[in-house]
Amino acid sequence: MTTQVKPTKADLLSQQARADLPITGTRVLSEEDRTVELSFSSDAPIEQWWRTLLVLEHTPEACNLTRLLSGGPLLFNHNRDKHIGVVVAAHVDADGKARATVKFGRSVLAEEKFQDVKDGILCNVSLGFNTDEIKLVEEREDGVDVYRATKWTPYEISLVTIPADTNVGVGRSAPEPITTNQPTGERAMPDPNNPKEPTGEGATRQQGAPPAPTTPQFSTADIQKAERERIAALTRLGSRFDCPEDAETFILEGRSIDAFNAHLVERQGKKEDTPTEEEIHKPVGMSERDLQQYSFLNVIRALAFPENKRYQEAAAFEREASRAAADLSGKEPDGILVPVDVLTHSGSRAMTTAGTSANIIADNLMPGSFIETLKKKCFIMNVGTKLTGLVGNVTIPKQLGDGAAHIVDEEEVPDESVAGFGQIKLNPRTLAARAELSRRFIIQSSIDVEAFVRQMLATAQAQKLNQLALYADGADDLPKGVKYFTGVNAVSFALAGKPTFEELVALETEIAADDADIEGMAYVLNARMRGHCKSTQKMPNTPSMIWEAGNTVNGYNTITTNHVANGDVFFGNWADMLIGLWGGLDIIADPFTKSTSGVTRITAFQDFDFAVRRAESFCVGTKA
Template sequence: MRRMGEVREINVEARTVELAFSSTTPVRRWFGDEVLSHDADAVVLDRLLDGGAVLVGHNWDDQVGVVQSARVDSDGVGRAVVRFGKSARANEIFQDIVDGIRQHVSVGYRVITISEEIREGQPNLVTVTRWEPFEISVVPVPADPTVGIGRGLENPPEAGGAEARQTGGENAGAVAEPNDTGQRETQMKTIITRDAEGNLVRAKVDENDQIIEVIEVLERAGAAETAIVQRAQEQEAARVRELTELGREYGAPDLATEMIAGRHGVSDMRERLLDHLHQRSTQDRQLSERSGIGLTDSETEQFSFLRAIRALANPTDRSAQEAAAFEFEVSDAAAEAQGRDAQGVMVPMDVLMRAPLNTGSGGATAADTGGNTIANPLLTQSFIQMLRARTILLQLATPLMGLVGNPDIPTQEGGAAGYWIGEDDEAAEDLLSLGQRQFSPKTVAAYSEITRRTLKQSSMDIEALVRSDLALALASKLDLAGFYGTGTDDQPLGIANTNGVNVVDFAGAGSGGGVAMPTWAEVIQMESDIAAANADVNRMAYVQNAKMRGHFKSTQKFDGTNGAPIWESDNTVNGYRGEVTNQIANGDVFHGDFGNVLVGMWGGLDITVDPYTHSRRGRLRIVTMQDADYVLRHPAGLCYGTDAS
């Protein structure tokens, strides 16, 4: 059972709230008017005092705090002091209470004994003479405002149903049946159960759930068995048919077979269709089957960027060509696997994905690769990891490495719809709106420069430096395209220009560099627009540039109130992760679940060397080219905030 109460006093520093959770005011239930006794021995507070849970909406999986103290005062009101945690969810709920957005509380309790009075012409009066509260919840919708804030509406609980399971155990919702005496003290209750013959009955039972009196026979034993078996067979055939069709439509017959064998439903199949492409096991399979050229671990460790660059920079130097013989052989194999010619040296995905331990050569001396100068491992990260570490979007997005061709990606275009059905009607499976978007490789080129003297160094730190510079050169271009790519002129389509992405127009009073800067309300609106599309998740983030972070740090959420800035001390915004990159334009903010952004990279990094542009200065320009593209799997899960004016 549940009752509503009110918030009394808030201590922001201690994160505590004093509240009233119960009173003696009658509440209309399905069985009559209920009154909770608040006599000295009527309320059992043991469970509340033993670390009782503070929940959201009576959801046992959504705990945000703990009960610190509880009491029943002489005015017939139950009161408690609760303390909220520091998780993102707890911070969200506590801040809403501080801001006056969430004002209502409710108590979940178990009825132990009752006293019932039969009243002519009006509902019976049921006094709960002994009861046990076991959790206090923050709730959104009150129904009865007579106790400060209000109470929650309830439907008659079905025995063993969701209400009983959610609100507290074996006796939740138990109410005594009336009798002819007009008033009595009892622990007897009415439940739906099976009798000794297997009939489904509504019966009065004692405290041990033993049937005392059968009130109604709901279903005779065995009467529905044939119909149940037939319906089960029809449903199983429909399940197999729909799973098979989904597997065939989206090119995943093996997944359909797995789901059929595992007794999974169509909804499970849809989730797997949306997620299986970016799972690690799928990435590894794509890498090994499509883009890898079969290098062993030892061979990937031998590949040296420096040797390849030296050979490209000095095409007439026989010793440089011989030293890079292995790199040229690997490049030819990678180019053949990709079905295109390399402009310089093609570095296969085998090398890009692996963190090499050294640059020992096949045919080159240890001194040539730095093996005699530094004994530590060459790198702690692979080239791809270095690339991701230098970008914001590639860190937050879902990578798909080693693509071949133009693969189709299943995307979520909308949600499932609910509907009402009649008695004995079969619930039809509503197809989740799935679509397809195609990855199409776009070539991003970037360059870095290195002096000839540096290139001649043998230290493995130089190899690491070269790889790092190449990763940085590519990362900035890839990151910018992911946010602002136009989809034209050989660019990918970025978040800001993708149809279906939520857009919030910043028209706030603040300004910076001639553009409007967002207010706290507009920051909240970005989250609200995503939530309205049922796309909000805990892993969302806000991404902005350094100037916007400065604006957030110097702007209060509410003018003249608590003085709290938008940018919070734990580097979060509105309870979500805050990320900063100067790739974002002044006045812009991106928000959402960036895991919806799929970044595809085709196998092979093409490296060419330009020794002519800065030949008089003795510099080499190293040009890198990588095929990549972006696809938004669920655009409604992202929001773009900007000054549209």
């Protein structure tokens, strides 16, 4: 016989919970905007635990609506992968109920559920919430404890097909408990003058009515055994598939073995889709000493002064490295090819001073490699997935659809179902970055000048890469940037350059509706749009601005770059932007065009390409 254990106050504070009730007073506010107003919680007692009732206090002070008002999700059956809309407004009313205005997305599932709500088919709503502060208000003679949540936070609203108990609107514990550190506090006596304070049997059900059903109870020994088996299975899987850290995370978060199996499948797919470091990096094999010796200035001087024997001899090593890089890439450079080893190297540089090899000193050339400098100047290099040192055309597999599952009899032959696969192709296109240097500047030997030349070339490339990553239209052998990539989501703003908080959240919703939302997504906008967000309220008559502390919008990081056109806002998972860089940096010098002024034009050619791994990972907001 199993032993039923009544939860303590600490137990109630240490888990997420749900409360279910029928949708009452539902009204469609706008068919065009796809908005619905509904009641999502009340102060009716929640019988979620054995011999324990919880009453949610419904006052503006008790109910923390911050998470819901920050783009809280509307889900179907509490499934995080079935995101069908967003909460755009929420409030607590004097009748002891909380109400929200929700906006449905445009995915197939969201369309279906919106229609079901309008037709009265989907009739129940469930709330996911955390209890932040509670007090014991009654210990009844029948052994039932009644708690009141004086501080609680709703974090999601779900439309559900089968609530836990349609008679009393009770909920059940969430499957993924979380731990919080809350003080247990003192027990408080019930207030007989408060009509909402639950006192006596009539607070939960009418006299003579049968008690509400309770969930099956398990003994402590059963629970401990199941937990030991879960931990052991996750540990074995983590060891077998070489991901013990992932297994440890799932153990600590209390997640199931099935969830970990799904994670392993997704992880394996990513491994197969993404080239390894060995496949994408093709270094010449330069030693640390070679890398310290390499000089951009030697390259530029040799190209700018081809008749100068001293400069040609000084660049002998750089020419040798160029030939090795050209042989590896299979492409003959027009000037001198800087190997990928140099571009990705970060460290000190040995310099010879005073014309003698005896005085060799090591100094910090730059805070990072050429590529790292490029990243600092170029946001897309900092957030996208970089494939450097490529050779030839690159094809990356991409799964286009899922296989179908069938239920068959024992001797029945299942239908064949094969997931569709496509390809992401990266083809080298040439980017030219140009700078002009005077003769006197080129003949300098200072390490600061060497660093300046590298940073100058990286900055010139970064400016163009930023622009192309967002707005390249595919014409004239250019790749397609995010705005013009086929399948990218789009949201229209009513006023040019002045989107509302709801319109910005709509960018998130479009991606979520395509099941492409993950942690780490970010907004990309320009300085004018940042100013608008800093001076515009989220909702009328509220103190909260769209721009939040920590340079975030609705909890997501922001990237400000004036390569974004006025009025546009980009949002998405930027890791799904692939940036391919082939071979090294081909540098040529033109001392003739501006020879009368003693200026040499330096042009650095880099073969590159962009591709979007999943178009659904991005959304562009702009004026209609």
